Amino acid sequence: MSGAPASAAGGSPGAKGATGAPGASGAPGASGASGASGASGASGGPGASGGPGAAGAPDGAKTPRGGKLGAAAVNQASLWNIANILTMIRLVLVPGFVVLMLADGGYDPAMRAWAWAAFAVAMITDIFDGHLARTYNLVTDFGKIADPIADKAIMGAALICLSGLGDLPWWVTIVILGRELGVTLLRFVVIRYGVIPASRGGKLKTLAQGTAVGMYILPLTGLLASLRFWVMGVAIILTVVTGLDYVRQAVVLRRRGIAERRAAAAEAER
Known part of the structure; x- marks a missing residue:
């Protein structure tokens, strides 16, 4: 303030808060008023902590950056976010897949190819919706319920159709679906004690199952038809091993x- 016209004269009216001016100690502009330490923008004044411009104040409040991000996440995590939309697409694909799979008795190569395409899209969306939900905080109650249902529905529909058509033994379908339903039930049983996280083995199991079932959906012949048998064997082994590991984790967690x-x-x- 030194050298400014407002502070040239000690009692100048424009020098709010200067020594001997109306803003001096005990004067109307004293501390907490519009003068010295309570001047506009200073502590206690307008724009100061507790004033209209302060954090938590109604006007012009500066929200912390974390608060803005948190609010944005809450706004994004609505029912119609991208993760939930992908889950809904997967649910809609299930009846479409079944119709394509069973068209013309289930042995039309063109329909089987379209059924494979629907199954592949469903499996791909399964990868992306969970990743998007976790990365961008788009987790919703609908997603928590619908996502595992969609996962089990598309895989269950494929296995049951394949076994019903005689392309896959029923015991394979029973083992895979029994494991999936058992792990889901196990998660609900121990949810009061904590959450069993998805393991790397579980992700490999899902990849192996999707690849094997996809190969059985396609009307393959020759070497590829023989190869799918071994891929399904790997999927079954991973299914059983990871299922037992989930049981172990559930016991430890409980x-x-x-x-x-x-x-x-x-x-x-005490």
């Missing part, structure tokens, strides 16, 4: 959760 609850109860009684 024991740990019970121990923590007992320790918390004992601590509360």
Whole structure:
């Protein structure tokens, strides 16, 4: 302020907050008013902490960057976000896949090729919707329920159709679907103690299952027809091994959760 016209005279009216001016200690412009330390933009004044321009104030408040990002995430996580739309597409593809798979008795090569295309799109969307939901915080209650249903529906429809047409033994369908339903039920049983995360083996299992079932959907012959048998064998092994691993994780999680609850109860009684 030194050298500015407003501070040239000690009692100049324009020098709010200067020594001896109306903003001096005890004067109307004193601390907390429009003068010295309470001047406009200073602590306690308009634009200061607690004032209209301060954080949490109604007018011109500066929201922290994290708050803006959090609000944006909440707005994005609506029902009609991209992750949920992909899940809905997968659900719609299930009846379409079944119609294509069973058209003309299930042995029309062209219809089987279209059925494979529908199955492939469903499997691809399964990869992307979960990734998008986790990356961009688009997780919703609808997605939590619909995503696993869509996953099981498309795989179950493919397996049942293949077994019904005689292309795949029923015991393979029973093993795969039994494992999938069992793991889903297991997750709900231990949800009170925690969440069983998806493992790398589980992801490999999903890839192997999708590849094997896709090869059985296509009307392959020769070497590729023989190769799909071995790919399905790998998928079955991964299905069983990862299923047993989920059981192990569920037991460990339940024991740990019970121990923590007992320790918390004992601590509360002290």
